[in-house]
Amino acid sequence: AQRVTQPEKLLSVFKGAPVELKCNYSYSGSPELFWYVQYSRQRLQLLLRHISRESIKGFTADLNKGETSFHLKKPFAQEEDSAMYYCALSNQAGTALIFGKGTTLSVSS
């Protein structure tokens, strides 16, 4: 079964601290993975996708097929990073996204 697990409901860090938001997936085949972010009172938006291998707003995520993980990392958290982060997996046909439960990141000064 296709599944995305985000074990942490809430992650609180201080400004300048490193951040790692965990995401594990269950999928048979070659997964396509994404991180979506929802800032307060804003819509869900794409942060990054594994296939593009880019860094957005200082965030990176590496697909580890051995550990079936796609953790989101940032070396130095900023207060404006506070948001809800969702890891998502595209199904094989590319017709649906399967979301994790989300992790709230709270960055305080």
Added chain:
Amino acid sequence: EPEVTQTPSHQVTQMGQEVILRCVPISNHLYFYWYRQILGQKVEFLVSFYNNEISEKSEIFDDQFSVERPDGSNFTLKIRSTKLEDSAMYFCASSERQANTEAFFGQGTRLTVV
């Protein structure tokens, strides 16, 4: 920047009533989706739509649900006879290509069934 828009932002309806949630996807997008998020739970896929037909639907999308693209710009989700457990935030999304490319989400419609 083009956006997916949803109306209304909040809908309150009585149990058993029909509701129609409306969405205007981004104009050059070809793939359309509905997701829902029950309070405190994860975003769940309902249905995807391409070329005027459903391309995928989840177990949640039973006979009470239907989707339509009535006029080439709107994309609607109809719930025929609402139940209390249909109360959720409903998100419309669209993408230029399939969901393994970037999906653009609307701001959501909060449906409250009383």
